[in-house]
Amino acid sequence: MDPYVPQTLPRPDLDYGRLIRMVGPANAALARYDGLLQSVINPSVLLSPLTNREAVLSSKIEGTQATVDEVLEYEAGIDFAGEKVQDIQEIVNYRKALVLATEALAERPITLSLVRQMHAVLMDSVRGSNKSPGDFRVDQNWIGPTGCTMAQATFVPPSPLQLQDHLQAWEAYLSADEFDSLVQVAIMHAQFELIHPFKDGNGRIGRLLIPLFLFQRRTLASPMFYLSEYLESHRDLYYARLRGISQDGDWSSWIEFFLEAIVEQARSNTDRVRDILNLYENMKGRITELTRSQHAILVLDTLFDRPVFQSSDFVQRSGIPKQTALPFLRKLREAGILHPLREQSGRRSAILAFRDLLNCAEGRDVL
Structure with missing residues (x-):
């Protein structure tokens, strides 16, 4: 299998007639959630359980097995052993990376430099800490069954020789004029996952970027809209829609899936808040x-x-x-x-x- 070559952004071939019916409900659902969020005097404190939950669920998609209560118990001083400690630390690092990026966005937009800083925090002293934390990969990697060769892989990310060009184009797209911010965040997330710029931690960084981008675009008053609950419960479809882009160039099905995720997660988050x-x-x-x-x-x-x-x-x-x-x-x-x-x-x-x-x-x- 040859390395994937990312398509240029913005995409001129989106099925707008198909997507427009989802754009309105998704924006309306997110606006209702954001209105509730703005009524919270101190959301970072009052809604910290939601941040903990997001860190757990996003890490769970990657195979981490720890619960919210275990993370809080560990931080309070209850002893855990073995793999559980590593699982918990990965979740703690996820939360730290979100806090770091949120504070940084007060002074500057999302950049490749900030993404690298987030990755360094995410991978600090955990499994994968030997996989160049904070640095984009310089080797070819691939995704597939354990022990498979590149020829047997289900997906081969872009060649490291072109990686920096693809990343710079991705960074430029963050400030591009797209017809809708939610469509843009869907494309931004998928393109990042397909570029797969790090040796490890790409999924978690990509999901962290969703609320951060919406916050940067002032679609959200604070970056506390988390999609990992929906993505984890629809994991197979999540990956299938991403494969649809790399294999068939099917951006519209991916965006449709993503907008449905926003609608459902906004309703769930609103009820929970x-x-x-x-x-x-x-x-x-x-x-x-x-x-x-x-x-x-x-x-x-x-x-x-x-x-x-x-x-x-x-x-x-x-x-x-x-x-x-x-x-x-x-x-x-x-x-x-x-x-x-x-x-x-x-x-x-x-x-x-x-x-x-x-x-x-x-x-x-x-x-």
């Missing part, structure tokens, strides 16, 4: 009544930011004096709001979980 906001309002009343303190909202925000934590970490992150914070935690435990995962022993702090938030974000009982 509303559930989280309702929980926040309910807990605001309960915690205010329980603590009868000016610190009630600070307590609540600290719980939402990290719903599994050591009691000593809660004191540090909240900034509430220890002699005040620890009685608050005791009252929340007695009220059934917090649940112990590990009791205090000697100098070792207790580990507590805000179970309602975890279950709400996941849409099922995880603790």
Whole structure:
């Protein structure tokens, strides 16, 4: 199989008549979600469970096996062993890469340099850390069954000799005038995956770029729209539509699939955000009544930011004096709001979980 040669962008051969019926509903669904997002005073804190969930699901597409609660428990100090630690660290790195890029976009647009920075963070000290973190590949790679030769591969990305040219064309397309931003983000994501510029981590970087691009284009007020839930649950079709581009030049079927993903994920995200906001309002009343303190909202925000934590970490992150914070935690435990995962022993702090938030974000009982 010969290396794939990416098609030039923008594409002049899109089936606009076929796509236009999906463009309106997709933009409307995303606008409704963004309107809700803009009503959240501090989305990075209040909706941090969604970011954790995205990191888990995007990594799961690549075979990582760890859950949201395991990641939070690990960060709170619960010990894991073997492959599980590597899985968790990959998820933590995904979240770090998203934060890095979000902060960078306040000063500059998405560039190849930023993509390389994201990749360096993503691959730091995890499986694949020997595969040139932060550097575009200089070797030919291919995708297929384990141990297959290039001739047996299902897909061979572009030759490294032309890789930089393809990447520069991809970067230029990010600022091109496309007839619709959602169509453009669909094309941007697919082209990145087909160029496959890194030795490892291409799928995760490509999915990270989706909310970042929408944020850059001001389609979203903050980069908190995640598609990995839909893409993971439709994994076979996701890859089939990408293969349709490389094998048949079928961009329209890919874009149609992507726009449907936006519609469904926007609805799902909207429902989940509303559930989280309702929980926040309910807990605001309960915690205010329980603590009868000016610190009630600070307590609540600290719980939402990290719903599994050591009691000593809660004191540090909240900034509430220890002699005040620890009685608050005791009252929340007695009220059934917090649940112990590990009791205090000697100098070792207790580990507590805000179970309602975890279950709400996941849409099922995880603790």
